Amino acid sequence: QSALTQPASVSGSPGQSISISCTGTSSDVGGYNYVSWYQQHPDKAPKLIIYAVINRPSGVSNRFSGSKSGNTASLTISGLLAEDEADYYCSSYTSFTTRVFGTGTKVTVL
Amino acid sequence: QVHVVQSGAEVKKPGASVKVSCQASGYTFTDYNIHWVRQAPGQGLEWVGWIAPNSGATCFAQSFQGRVTMTRDTSITTVYMELSGLTSDDTGIYYCMPWFGERADSWGQGTLVTVSS
Numbered sequence: 696q697s698a699l700t701q702p703a704s705v706s707g708s709p710g711q712s713i714s715i716s717c718t719g720t721s722s723d724v725g726g727y728n729y730v731s732w733y734q735q736h737p738d739k740a741p742k743l744i745i746y747a748v749i750n751r752p753s754g755v756s757n758r759f760s761g762s763k764s765g766n767t768a769s770l771t772i773s774g775l776l777a778e779d780e781a782d783y784y785c786s787s788y789t790s791f792t793t794r795v796f797g798t799g800t801k802v803t804v805l
Numbered sequence: 806q807v808h809v810v811q812s813g814a815e816v817k818k819p820g821a822s823v824k825v826s827c828q829a830s831g832y833t834f835t836d837y838n839i840h841w842v843r844q845a846p847g848q849g850l851e852w853v854g855w856i857a858p859n860s861g862a863t864c865f866a867q868s869f870q871g872r873v874t875m876t877r878d879t880s881i882t883t884v885y886m887e888l889s890g891l892t893s894d895d896t897g898i899y900y901c902m903p904w905f906g907e908r909a910d911s912w913g914q915g916t917l918v919t920v921s922s
Contacts, residue, residue, distance in 0.1 A: 729907040743910040799849040
């Protein structure tokens with residue numbers, strides 16, 4: 696199972712919106728509505744920010760939103776804040792009942 | 806609320822095995838699979854596998870098959886991950902977390918495993 700493909704880095708200015716893509720195959724991202732997104736600050740455990748493509752856990756800002764089209768899922772961060780600077784990972788259920796993570800994206804707030 | 810506590814850091818020599826524990830509480834332990842994820846230093850997240858606490862059934866990533874074992878003790882709501890044949894490539898932080906359907910929002914604090922001669 697190959698890792699899902701994410702851009703290595705994305706940047707934006709405070710207040711802007713950015714999007715991070717997560718590309719897989721029909722055996723993972725495209726085949727199921729089970730894509731999650733995690734935010735990880737340095738030396739911290741990952742934090743779930745989106746699950747089942749579009750759902751936000753309680754307490755997560757509505758500035759984070761998820762979507763999916765075909766084999767590609769996307770995370771959008773609107774109204775970018777300095778605190779959003781972190782690494783972001785997608786993950787997906789797969790046809791083998793396993794899970795697979797994305798390669799990770801470093802978000803920089805300019 | 807859900808609480809997940811892992812065992813402490815380990816230092817192992819190449820070729821040895823390591824066993825990491827993960828105690829989960831605050832929900833019905835046998836109702837949800839527990840997954841393990843690894844993060845090598847400066848690297849991304851890598852899914853290791855899951856165990857179903859009610860039956861003991863397991864599923865592993867292909868890259869770990871043959872070297873990883875997962876077990877559970879329902880009396881103390883704890884699961885264990887044992888990795889054998891350690892190499893320096895196995896150095897990293899190992900996280901466990903219950904997966905509530907497709908929602909994994911309660912991660913353990915992580916266990917650092919260092920493999921060094």
